[in-house]
Amino acid sequence: MLPAKTPTDSGGFRALLKNRNFLLLWGGQILSQVADKVLFVLLIDLLGAFPSMWFAPNSTRSVLMIAYTLPAVLFGSAAGIFVDRFPKKFILNLSNLIQASLLLVLPWLPRQFLSLLLITFLISGLAQVFAPAEQAAIPLLVKRENLMTANALFTTSIMGAMIVGFAIGESVLTWGRQWLGINGGELLVAGLYILSTVAIQSIDVSEPPPDDRHVKVHPWKDIKEGWRYLRKNKLVRNAMLQMTMMYSVLAALQVLSIPLAEEVGIPFGYLLSALGIGMVLVAGVLGHWSDRFHHKPLPLIGFLTASFALTVFNFTRSSTITLGLSAILGAGAALVALPMQTLIQQQTPESMRGKVFGFQNNAVNLALTIPIGISGPLTDFIDRLFPGYGLRVVLLGIGIFASVVGIWAWRSTRRVLEDLI
Secondary structure: OOOOOOOOOHHHHHHHHHHHHHHHHHHHHHHHHHHHHHHHHHHHHHHHHHOOOOHHHHHHHHHHHHHHHHHHHHHHHHHHHHHHOHHHHHHHHHHOOOOOOHHHHHHHHHOOEEEEEEHHHHHHHHHHHHHHHHHHHHHHHHHHHHHHHHHHHHHHHHHHHHHHHHHHHHHHHHHHHHHOOOOOOHHHHHHHHHHHHHHHOOOOOEEEEEHHHHHHHHHHHHHHHHHHHHHOOOOHHHHHHHHHHHHHHHHHHHHHHHHHHHHHHOHHHHHHHHHHHHHHHHHHHHOOOOOOOOOOHHHHHHHHHHHHHHHHHOOOOOHHHHHHHHHHHHHHHHHHHHHHHHHHOOOOOHHHHHHHHHHHHHHHOOOOOOOOHHHHHHHHHHHHHHHHHHHHHHHHHHHHHHHHHHHHHHHHHHHHHHHHH
């Protein structure tokens, strides 16, 4: 549920499709998202060309993935500081152009694993600046009553890019090398970032400059300012916590989807695709009819829906039912993520959005990282104690966790809204 009254006729998707500036930002986001996913496939593919003298082949993949995810943990919060100090369009374009430049430089670097690690770390670090700038730019281009619809479109494109990017990444890179030469993969991904820059550069955005834009940046002071804002604004803090908890559930499922898919005899990628489809469908419904769901406890419904799907996973061996449950879980996740993202955008003043979305980016990435490291070993540990029950016990535990969080979130948000009234 949202704290602010939404007009009875927000225009749905029609209003956004007439908004040229929003369409350009959305198009730039799609190009950048697809580039990110194909880039990940490219980096794994390049491991053979950048050998390591310190790590075995399997270990090099793990180290590369750490280099790809570590900047999200280290720089997620700090990135928001610069988003509040500089124009959003400038940050988005600069991030894209530097990422493209790093890819173009990559073929000329020494063919050593350290070179690939460095480029991976820098590109991922720039992505941490892009994400909060993008979220902060949406309210500048979209009317308040259309924020839910805008977030629905962005969520749809993120999931679509994940499904499509990973699915076609290898084929796209092969095509690039056939037509553009041995470095065609790097050229192709760099081209996607440049096209994203062209789209975003065409945006006509009126952004009020902060008073201290030209004042020296004080990172620690600004981080503390953002933290104080979150401590003071319980509504925004609760919304961020709910999103973080839901992403924790999705991250755990990402690990458990492999043994779960093996049990029912389907590729684990099908489970993740079904999850994405569920999110896309709900995003479409909420985006088009957002005004009809204003006072509904959507996060509570979302957490309970996810809990239902996780629990029922334990009682079926049917591949069809399992795919359906995965889609239901994705729908539940969207019922949490979309309203909460919209609430944060509505309630956060423009001067604080970069800091807040930086903290959010940091929290979400931690939520994605920690369950990945815990759920697998926990499943193995329980399997050693009770053979054959590890997966089931962990899925049930996550389902109970989702229910508890959903009830807490509903009661906590109601109390905050009552205090505001």
